[in-house]
Amino acid sequence: MQEKKADSSSSSKKSAKKANLLDHGSIKHILDETVSEIVTSKGYTEDVRLSNVRLLLGVVIITIALFAQFYNKKFPENRNFLIGCIILYPFSDHFFFLN
Numbered sequence: 572m573q574e575k576k577a578d579s580s581s582s583s584k585k586s587a588k589k590a591n592l593l594d595h596g597s598i599k600h601i602l603d604e605t606v607s608e609i610v611t612s613k614g615y616t617e618d619v620r621l622s623n624v625r626l627l628l629g630v631v632i633i634t635i636a637l638f639a640q641f642y643n644k645k646f647p648e649n650r651n652f653l654i655g656c657i658i659l660y661p662f663s664d665h666f667f668f669l670n
Contacts, residue, residue, distance in 0.1 A: 635660055 588605065590597040611617060639656035642649050 632660065 588601050590601040
């Protein structure tokens with residue numbers, strides 16, 4: 572019986588996760604990881620479509636900013652292009668945070 576208790580205590584020590592209680596990011600990471608392990612152990616699959624959409628929108632936002640920054644023409648000539656980028660950026664940013 573003592574061997575069984577020793578085995579169960581050693582297995583609980585293996586699965587014990589430690590986090591810095593003053594670091595909110597560390598606590599959130601441990602909680603997310605634990606919940607993910609529990610849900611996947613129940614037979615559910617992880618759906619990452621929303622994360623992929625957010626990554627794609629982030630790439631679109633960065634591309635808009637890069638085009639606005641490194642466009643070939645100088646300011647007076649590229650005024651319409653910059654106005655288009657400025658108008659497009661908040662809409663794409665809004666959809667990014669909406670998801």
